[in-house]
Amino acid sequence: MSTVIPLSFSTSSRPEKSSATEPLRSAVPMAVPDGARRGSVTIGNFDGVHQGHAQLVSQLVTAAKTVRGPAVVVTFDPPPIHLLAQDLEPRLPLTTIQRRAELLGSLGVDYVIVLQTTPELLKLPAKDFFDWLIVSHLDAKAMVEGPNFRFGYQRSGDTQVLKALCSGAEVDLTIAEATRFDEAMISSTRIRQLLNDGDIEAVNELLTDHYQIRGLVSTGERRGRTLGFPTANLAGWRTALPCDGVYCGVVKLDGKHYAAAINIGPNPTFDKSGQKVEVHVVDWDGDLYGSELTVELVDRLRAIKRFESLDALKSQLTIDISRCREIAARH
Numbered sequence: 599m600s601t602v603i604p605l606s607f608s609t610s611s612r613p614e615k616s617s618a619t620e621p622l623r624s625a626v627p628m629a630v631p632d633g634a635r636r637g638s639v640t641i642g643n644f645d646g647v648h649q650g651h652a653q654l655v656s657q658l659v660t661a662a663k664t665v666r667g668p669a670v671v672v673t674f675d676p677p678p679i680h681l682l683a684q685d686l687e688p689r690l691p692l693t694t695i696q697r698r699a700e701l702l703g704s705l706g707v708d709y710v711i712v713l714q715t716t717p718e719l720l721k722l723p724a725k726d727f728f729d730w731l732i733v734s735h736l737d738a739k740a741m742v743e744g745p746n747f748r749f750g751y752q753r754s755g756d757t758q759v760l761k762a763l764c765s766g767a768e769v770d771l772t773i774a775e776a777t778r779f780d781e782a783m784i785s786s787t788r789i790r791q792l793l794n795d796g797d798i799e800a801v802n803e804l805l806t807d808h809y810q811i812r813g814l815v816s817t818g819e820r821r822g823r824t825l826g827f828p829t830a831n832l833a834g835w836r837t838a839l840p841c842d843g844v845y846c847g848v849v850k851l852d853g854k855h856y857a858a859a860i861n862i863g864p865n866p867t868f869d870k871s872g873q874k875v876e877v878h879v880v881d882w883d884g885d886l887y888g889s890e891l892t893v894e895l896v897d898r899l900r901a902i903k904r905f906e907s908l909d910a911l912k913s914q915l916t917i918d919i920s921r922c923r924e925i926a927a928r929h
Contacts, residue, residue, distance in 0.1 A: 600671070600703035602695065605629050606714040607722070607730065630735045634709040637667030638740040639732060641749065643786065644673050646692035647701035648804050650744075650777035650784035657774050658742045659706040665739035665770070668708035672731065673698065674715045681715055690838040692786060692793070692809070697837075701806055711736075724750025728763045740770040747773075779804060796841040796898045808848070808894035808929075811835050811860075811875060815886040818876070821868065825908065827915050829861070829876040830886045832893075839875065844899045846922040848929060849879055849891060856882050857926035858893055859918050866904035867911055880919055880926075897925050 606629075638661035644651050655671070662669035675695055680688050693701065699710045713719065713731075722730065727750050732738045741764055749755040755763075757773055764771040776783045784804050792800045793809070801809050813832030823829075842863025849858045857880040864871045877893055879886075899918055905911040 600699045600707045600710045601634070602699045602710050602712060603630060603634060604712050604714065605735065607716065607719040630711065634668055634670055634711070635735075635737045636665070636739055637670050637708070637736070638662035638665060638742060639670045639672060639736055639738040640742045641672040641731075641747070642744070643677055644671060644698055644702065645677070645786045646789050647698055647705075647806050648784050648786065648789060649779065649806060651702075652705055652806050653777045654742060654744060654774045655702065655705045655707060657772055661740040661742055661770065661772060662708070667739055669706055670709045670711060670736065670738075671702050671707050672711040672713060672736075675712050676715050678715050678720060681717060681720060689790075690836060692789060692838055694812075694836050697810065697812075705806065721751050724755025724759055725763060726750075728755070728760070728767075732763075732769065733767050738769050740772070742772045742774055744774050745776055790838065793838060793840045796843050796845075798840060798845065798895045798898050801840075802896070808896065809840075810892055810894050811837060811839065812890060812892040813875060815889050815891050817887060818874075825912055825915070827859075827878050827912075827919070829878045830891055832875040832877060832891060835875060839873075840895065840898070842873075842902050844902065844918055845895050846897045846899055846925045847877070847893045847895045848926050849877070849893050851879065851882060851884070855926075856880055857919075857922040859899075859915070859922045860893060860895070861902070863902050866902065878915075878919070880922055896929050 638658050640654060640658050659669045677691070695712055702710055732741065743757065743760060745757060747757055747760065761771055778784065782788065789801055789804050798809060811832065813835040815830040816833040818829065818831035839862055845860040845862060847858040847860050849856050859878045859880065861876040863873055865874065877891065899921055905914065
């Protein structure tokens with residue numbers, strides 16, 4: 599996993615010009631360890647860490663080797679949109695920061711700098727942001743960005759502005775081409791729509807690893823156990839859920855992978871309308887209460903429906919679990 603480094607901006611750390619020709623330099627001690635400086639840098643949300651991100655990161659790693667420095671990703675927490683559009687209800691991310699760092703590390707990234715998103719940070723003009731972060735804190739020797747990259751106050755900085763700033767600071771710049779799949783650009787927005795549609799196979803095809811849900815196993819009504827299908831009820835998940843439905847997944851327990859049948863949404867058979875995530879680990883018997891459980895989603899089996907009897911419900915669950923075994927065995 600990449601090393602995660604938190605970094606925040608305040609007016610006390612705002613860079614100051616020492617002359618009209620010198621670049622902006624931070625007046626406070628560096629918050630970034632020396633090992634993360636003088637490398638290749640890219641900036642973005644990187645939510646989901648999809649195949650498009652992987653192509654960009656590949657060029658980032660190549661550039662880092664060229665300048666003989668680290669490969670560094672700079673991301674934001676929370677996403678800037680949460681502050682810029684406060685009238686909109688905040689959306690859960692596709693990946694937590696920890697998961698993002700894990701996936702980026704597997705692609706060769708050495709450090710993930712997590713910028714604390716504040717109004718002060720978002721008000722920085724493009725040049726001030728560049729000088730504060732890229733020049734002062736990271737002393738970057740190379741940058742890699744996508745063609746639609748924007749930065750600075752009101753997104754005033756684009757790739758042309760970045761080219762000029764990099765040229766002035768003697769930073770090598772690579773503009774990566776957008777990655778396309780099925781004639782459409784791969785993006786976190788596209789993946790989120792597929793997730794909303796429950797098309798987990800398509801989601802996973804665009805990601806660099808299976809989509810995950812992670813949560814704390816809490817005490818439920820234990821109704822599944824009385825039916826012969828005990829479930830772990832996940833609480834406190836911090837990533838976006840797919841649309842309601844029954845899904846096939848995989849969990850890892852005690853070093854071994856198990857198929858899992860996952861119910862996401864209400865339970866109309868028992869007149870329960872609240873959204874839940876209930877996981878039945880196939881062919882596993884044990885107590886998961888109080889532990890954190892990570893579920894990799896593999897496929898959507900069916901929509902949620904109301905059953906007229908418990909026997910009808912148990913019959914369908916038997917079919918669902920059989921299908922989960924078959925699907926999970928192929929992954």
